[in-house]
Amino acid sequence: MKRIGWVIVAVAAGLALAGxxxxxxxxxxxxPDIRGVVTSVSDAGDGASFRVVWMNDDAVGAQEDYDAAQVTANAATEILTRAADGSVTDAAVDDIAVGTVVEAWFEGPVAESYPVQATAGAVVILGSYSGELPEPPGLQ
Structure with a gap:
């Protein structure tokens, strides 16, 4: 009977550690709602506000829903980095800089001005862009 008790304790401990x-x-x-190059970054209190502009360049990738957006990342925004091998790791808002290529998923309402304004639920950093920074097509 003692052996069964120890087995139960061992299984329970294993399940607790797995959790x-x-x-x-x-x-x-x-x-994502947008994929593009970050062309400006500013402080937004508990995070950052940055402009993302899509451009037709293989280094950036296919256009998503918007060609430009003013995106806010706050304390609730999940920020990740995707490596060339496809692995994903945690990142920080400070890793987003001018020239960074990102994907962003919007959360909550989107202001339909041009460019759209939204808060990101998630941002994935894809790499950096070394070419000339694009202007939003609608503002040229």
Whole structure:
């Protein structure tokens, strides 16, 4: 009978430790709202506000819903980095700089001005862009 008690304790401890394990971060499973190059960054109190502009360049990728956006990342925004091998790791808002190529998923209402203004639920940093920074097509 004592042996069964110890087995139960060992199984319970194993399950408790498994529950504490952290999983690798993952971006949302849907397509992003915008993909593009960060052309400006400013402080937004508890985060940052940055302009993302899409451009037709293989280094940036396909256009998503918007060609330009003013995106706010706050304390609730999940910020990740995707490496060339496809692995994803945690990042910080300070990793977003002018020339960074990002994907952003909007959360909450989107101001339909041009460029759209939205708060990001998630941002994935894809790399950096070394070419000439684009201007939003609608502002040229």
């Amino acid at each position: 504490c394990a952290t999983s690798a971060p993952e971006p949302p499973s849907t397509e």
